[in-house]
Amino acid sequence: MIFSVEMIYVLMGIIVLGCSLYIFADPSNSRRFTTGSFYLIYSVTLMFGKLIPPFYTGLLAIAMVVIIASGGLKKSVHVENSLQDREERRKKLGGKLFIPAILIPILTLLGAKLLAGVKIGGKLLLDPSNVTMVALGLACIIAILAAMWMTRGTPAAAVKESRRLLESIGWAVLLPQLLATLGTIYTNAGVGKVVSKGVTAIIPAGSLFWIVVIFCIGMALFTMIMGNAFAAFPVMAAGIAIPFLINQFDANPNHIAAISMFAGYCGTLMTPMAANFNIVPAALLDLKDKNHVIKVQVPTALAVLLFNIILMYVLVSLDV
Amino acid sequence: MxxxxxxxxxxxxxxxxxxxxxxxxxxxxxxxxxxxxxxxxxxxxxxxxxxxxxMSILIVTLPVIGLLEKNGLQQQAASIVSKIKAVTVGRVLTMYLLIREIGAALGLNSLGGHPQTVRPLVAPMAEGAAEAKYGELPEKERQEIRAHAAAADNIGLFFGEDIFVAVGAILLMNGFFEQNHIQADPIAMALWGIPTAAFAFIVHAIRLRRMDKKMDRRLGGQKKPLG
Known part of the structure; x- marks a missing residue:
């Protein structure tokens, strides 16, 4: 293929590398060497993940976590240009400012739908293993160029601005990757099997209603602990859905699947472990309370969870 | 153990x-x-x-968003909405929730997102709507509006995306059932997500309406000039 997913990872790595160089060179940050090293290591794992033997990538990832744990990751102080300056620039460009931002989703969509499977000179244009990711990466490159051209911004300015945003996200940028990693280790260690055995022991076997209640709440709780509904589903389905709901009560697996994943998402809305959705945005939006987004989501999540329990119970007992 | x-x-x-x-x-x-x-x-x-x-793909969008922000993207979004008088915070966010959920249901997950859309567009639009109505906002309300903007994105995305057949969650569940010799159909799984998706939208839209009323009570009355 001509454009592969690895190229997008290299691009991500280059952006992070640029940020780390600026941090190394910033004497105003008292921990600039550890902070810069954190981003330098991260950029290496992004760019060369495919080439480095996994054992060493593991060591690098742990080194990053050690920097976080020892307080070595410190945010730099950014001097933002004045509001008046921004106001002047805004007046020059006005509504056109939106164009590069909107280009990203539009080009991603067009690229993923129209260019998937397209061949040039016998080679696939986009990496078939993840067309959407590659399309998104290419869309971003075009959008970066458009933004630089429109704002007369240099590549250096683009990296400086990326650094400001990346530092405002901080260590949370690593969390989704670490959580997915945790899920893999849990599976290999057999955590799933142990949990399902324990859950099976406390279920009142004859009661459809209580099985549905425990299943849905279990999906939500397990998701809250793991921060990821994907990890909860195999455990809860193997422990409860297949032996009880499907085999004993003859439930339709399609209903169970649709509703159980949503029950898990209710948990996602209520947990700081789902950092990408709940904690990163709080940082991005400068919220003082890092759990503010979660607090706002809890009432909706609980209402939907209750609805899921009732819907699943009704569907299974009516045998639709 | x-x-x-x-x-x-x-x-x-x-x-x-x-x-x-x-x-x-x-x-x-x-x-x-x-x-x-x-x-x-x-x-x-x-x-x-x-x-x-x-999972860390958001890094590629940072240069675009950063450059645009430096040139007043947030101010531009806020200024457009603050000119529209009929719009309230609740209505801005309900509209975004609807767009986000329908987009995700069509497989357009990338139409939103916190770094791409919420920070540069939705949050300033919602704040702009409140400023047009109440004048300068107290910090507590400003924080509440921003948290709600992030929440609208999450709720729309989560309860919309499973209606799309090719999404990871549906493929994961279908694969899991297959491994356990249970017959399932990804399209039926996706369609049976619609009742919950509709319920989630209605509940959240009602909550956003109530937030509007609460802000009216706390901040309503005379409009203070923008500082």
Whole structure:
């Protein structure tokens, strides 16, 4: 293929590398060497993940976590240009400012739908293993160029601005990757099997209603602990859905699947472990309370969870 | 015994220890208790870390958003909405919730997102709507509006995306049932998500309406000039 997913990872790595160089060179940050090293290591794992033997990538990832744990990751102080300056620039460009931002989703969509499977000179244009990711990466490159051209911004300015945003996200940028990693280790260690055995022991076997209640709440709780509904589903389905709901009560697996994943998402809305959705945005939006987004989501999540329990119970007992 | 790792996560969470540290320690401890050699644990750790690089895709969007913000993107969004008088915070966010949910249901997950859309567009639009109505906002309300903007994105995305057949969650569940010799149909799974998706939209839209009324009560009356 001509454009592969690895190229997008290299691009991500280059952006992070640029940020780390600026941090190394910033004497105003008292921990600039550890902070810069954190981003330098991260950029290496992004760019060369495919080439480095996994054992060493593991060591690098742990080194990053050690920097976080020892307080070595410190945010730099950014001097933002004045509001008046921004106001002047805004007046020059006005509504056109939106164009590069909107280009990203539009080009991603067009690229993923129209260019998937397209061949040039016998080679696939986009990496078939993840067309959407590659399309998104290419869309971003075009959008970066458009933004630089429109704002007369240099590549250096683009990296400086990326650094400001990346530092405002901080260590949370690593969390989704670490959580997915945790899920893999849990599976290999057999955590799933142990949990399902324990859950099976406390279920009142004859009661459809209580099985549905425990299943849905279990999906939500397990998701809250793991921060990821994907990890909860195999455990809860193997422990409860297949032996009880499907085999004993003859439930339709399609209903169970649709509703159980949503029950898990209710948990996602209520947990700081789902950092990408709940904690990163709080940082991005400068919220003082890092759990503010979660607090706002809890009432909706609980209402939907209750609805899921009732819907699943009704569907299974009516045998639709 | 392997549950000690899960316990560590809960303890770490309760004591507010840095989540990245807690997660890593839990993974290492769980692996050791299960009797996996340390070298293998670190290898598995590195392997999974590399495989999941796509989770950090938001990094590619940072240069675009950063450059646009430097040139007043947020101010521009806010200024457009603050000119529209009929719009309230609740209505801005309900509209966004609807667009986000329908987009996700059509497989257009990338139409939104916190760094791409919420920070540069939706949050300033909602704040702009409130400023047009109430004048300068107290910090408490400003924070509440921003949190609601992030929440609208999450709720729209989560309850919309499973209606799309080719989404990871649906493929994961279908694969899991197949492995266990249970017949399932991804399209039916996706369609049976619609009742919950509709319910989630209605509940959240009602809550946003009530937030509007609450802000009217707290900040309503005379409009203070923008500072």
């Amino acid at each position: 392997v549950l000690i790792g899960v316990l560590l996560i809960i303890i770490g969470f309760l004591f507010r220890i840095n989540s990245a540290v807690v997660v890593t320690v839990s993974a290492l401890v769980t692996g050791m208790i299960a009797g996996i050699p340390v070298k293998d644990i670190i290898t598995q750790f590195g392997e999974a870390f590399t495989t999941n690089r796509y």
